Amino acid sequence: MTGNEPTTTLEAKLAAIIEPRLQAMGFELVRVAVLGRDRPTIQIMADRQDGSQISIDDCQQISQDVSAALDVEDPIPGVWTLEVSSAGIDRPLTRVKDWNRFAGHLARVETFVPQDGRKRFSGVVLGADETAARLRLDDGAEVVIRHPDIRRAKLVLTDALIEATATPPLAH
Known part of the structure; x- marks a missing residue:
C-alpha cells in the first residue's frame, strides 16, 4: 500500500487497521x-x-497482535484465517522504496491493462517514483508502468539477489 489507494477495498481497510500496529512493533x-x-x-x-x-x-x-485487533474491529464477518510471513527474497514489489532498494535486480510485472500491446514484462528494475515504476527489458528498451496499472510485481530469484540479501556473517 502506498497510501494513494482508495480506502474502499477490503485490503485497504485491513491495511488501515494493521499498518499502525506493525509500525508500533518495529515492522x-x-x-x-x-x-x-x-x-x-x-x-x-x-x-x-x-x-x-x-x-x-x-x-x-x-499474528497474535493483529488477530486481536481484527477481532475487535471485525472488518470481515464470520470465520477467517490469518497468515503472517516475511516478504522473502523473491518478494513482491509493492512500495516505491522496494522498487528503489532492488534496482538492478530482475523482476516480473503483470499489468491490469495492456501497455504497448502486452500485460507481462520481465526486466531489470530501474527504480520508481511516487507515480510509476521503471524496468529495462531484455531488448534494452525501458518501460514506465504507473503504480495503479500494476496487478503484481515480483523479484525473480537469482544468485545476485540471494547474494545482495544475504545476512552478513557475525564477526567473532
Whole structure:
C-alpha cells in the first residue's frame, strides 16, 4: 500500500487497521491480501523496519497482535484465517522504496491493462517514483508502468539477489 489507494477495498481497510500496529512493533507492512470467500484467508507480509531478517517469533507476535485487533474491529464477518510471513527474497514489489532498494535486480510485472500491446514484462528494475515504476527489458528498451496499472510485481530469484540479501556473517 502506498497510501494513494482508495480506502474502499477490503485490503485497504485491513491495511488501515494493521499498518499502525506493525509500525508500533518495529515492522512494516509489505502487502495485505484476502483470498477465498467462504472462509477467507488474510495474508500479511511484513518486514522489519531495521532491515534485518524477520523471524518465526516475529510472525507469531504479529499474528497474535493483529488477530486481536481484527477481532475487535471485525472488518470481515464470520470465520477467517490469518497468515503472517516475511516478504522473502523473491518478494513482491509493492512500495516505491522496494522498487528503489532492488534496482538492478530482475523482476516480473503483470499489468491490469495492456501497455504497448502486452500485460507481462520481465526486466531489470530501474527504480520508481511516487507515480510509476521503471524496468529495462531484455531488448534494452525501458518501460514506465504507473503504480495503479500494476496487478503484481515480483523479484525473480537469482544468485545476485540471494547474494545482495544475504545476512552478513557475525564477526567473532
